[in-house]
Amino acid sequence: MLTVALLGTDRRPAGWLPLGGAAPTALLDLAAVETVRRRAGLRPAPAGPPPEPAPADTRPPLPPAASRRLALLLSDRPAVSGGRRGSAPDLMELLPQWLHLAHERGFAPEPQALPALLDAARGRTDLRPAVLAFAGPRALWLARLNPDWRFALRSASGTGSAPPPAQERETTERLWNEGLFAERVAALGALRARRPAAARELLASTWAKERAEDRLMFLDSLRPGLGPDDEPFLEVALSDRSRNVRCTAAELLSTLPGSAFAGRMAARAAACVAIDRTGSEPAIAVEAPHECDPGMERDGVAPHPPAGRGERAWWFGQLVEAAPLGSWTARLGGRTPCEIVALPVADDWRGELHAAWSRAAVRQRDAGWARALLGSPVAPEAGGPGAVSLAERARLLSTLGAGERAEWVAGFIATHGLSEAFQLLGECAVPWSAPLGTAVVDALNIARDAGSYPWSFSGVMGLAERCLDPAETIRLDSLTAIPDESKDASPGAGGYWAEAFQRLTTTLRLRATMRAELDAA
Secondary structure: OHHHHHHOOOOOOOOOOOOHHHHHHHHHHHHHHHHHHHHHHOOOOOOOOOOOOOOOOOOOEOOHHHHHHHHHHHHOOOOOOOOOOOOOOOHHHHHHHHHHHHHHOOOEOOHHHHHHHHHHHHHOHHHHHHHHHHHOHHHHHHHOOOHHHOHHHHHOOOOOOOOOHHHHHHHHHHHHHHOOHHHHHHHHHHHHHHOHHHHHHHHHHHHHHOOHHHHHHHHHOOOOOOOHHHHHHHHHHOOOOOHHHHHHHHHHHHOOOOOHHHHHHHHHHHOOEEEEOOOOOOEEEEOOOOOOOHHHHHOOOOOOOOOOOOHHHHHHHHHHHHOOOOHHHHHOOOOOHHHHHHOOEHHHOHHHHHHHHHHHHHHHOOHHHHHHHHOOOOOHHHHOOOOOOHHHHHHHHOOOOHHHHHHHHHHHHHHHOOOOOHHHHOOOOOOOOHHHHHHHHHHHHHHHHOOOOHHHHHHHHHHHHHHOOHHHHHHHHOOOOOOOOOOOOOOOHHHHHHHHHHHHHHHHHHHHHHHHHHOOO
16 A cells, blocks of 8 residues: 555556546545554553652742742743833843742742743753752753753753762763763763762763764863863873864863963963063063964864964964963063053054953953953043953953952943943843942933933843842932933933833832742741
8 A cells, every 4th residue: 555655556556446536535545444443453552660750849839929920920922012112021031030039048939830941941041050940850850751851951960969879879870871961961960060080980981982072061061170180081182083172171271270281381372472671661572383283283272263363373372371370470570460461562462462361361260360451440441442352351350259340340331331331241240239230320321311212222221120239229210201302312212211211110129029029938
């Protein structure tokens, strides 16, 4: 029947079919009968083992009002009426903050909310850490039963309480040898969080047999708890066949200042940078490498630059980025980071050198160098392109403490306004400190009085809705009215600003209500 159906009744006539035009219909009738016959004659197979029961979640349940709030947050969808939200809050943007508050208070979600939580995390990767921390062990149990939620098994590595050593060893070895890729990554991450050396040894036992893309993910799992004991394994990874694996190994080794790799990169970078005393004042002279030799390639230096980038500048930046920042004081005459950054750099190499130092400060989490490269927020060059771009400044801010970050950004906004502040604000802790919140509200008020439309500041407004302290609502109430428009103002700008401030105040009050609902217990 299948052969006749594939070839056609005209090309493959069968004696059990009528001739002519009735043959196709007869064939389909016979197929239908055969399907019913097979279904009716199917014998039930033995039932498979039932899944293990879901683990208990001993945390207290959410207060009823907070549980209803979670359902509303999960069911919210973005408005589509011309792309404008009016004054209504964006509930989905408040979900991460709600999850953090609920987890901070030790509550457990109702079991029926778990599928919606996992679906939300599946669609938004930024939600995954908060969702999995709040959802608890039952979310991982569910994730093993639904392929759409497999991401949770990888994302949740290292969470939960540690099992007894013997049980942990048996479970980890079973998952490592038999599990899916996501389960293997989760098992390695969990073991790394508890016993770093055991995780490294487990990875080394199968390293040569793993696929290149899997080796890359497994190698990244060693990032937490990285220490000198990991150096021999990472040196082996520097000789890997995959360039991506070699680059990741080099990046990890560069965070170990005492490693042989760091010493090699420091020597290469030092050969390119020196103090030039021939002028009226000391300056930094740069002599970029003329070739990318095999040793540099083995240590993770990419030989081919991206389009529009010179080869020598590309190699030079990678060497400086990987060199330990502590080596520059001795190389440059015992100067401090601030004194080094203040030195002039000859032949237009300043931007390349400072950008590489910025990447090194972020990679090595060196707050002293970050402060030196950031400079003063009220300096004129802070608001312009400068030697360190705004994107690099934002990354440098991440190395500082929360209070210091907020203070620097508040000073920047008070001096330079909001037009370049979006990336910087994204690095500040939530809720914003009082000085930072005051600086943002004052700058928004100045922008409104200037008569422009609020759309240029929609990104900052969105951040303010999520990050501004609800206590600022009292100050904002006076800005929700439509102001008198000057003759130079854009038509209707006052109304749009009033709407934006109404949405901001409504959202801040909703955040205060959310916190009160969680504190009701």
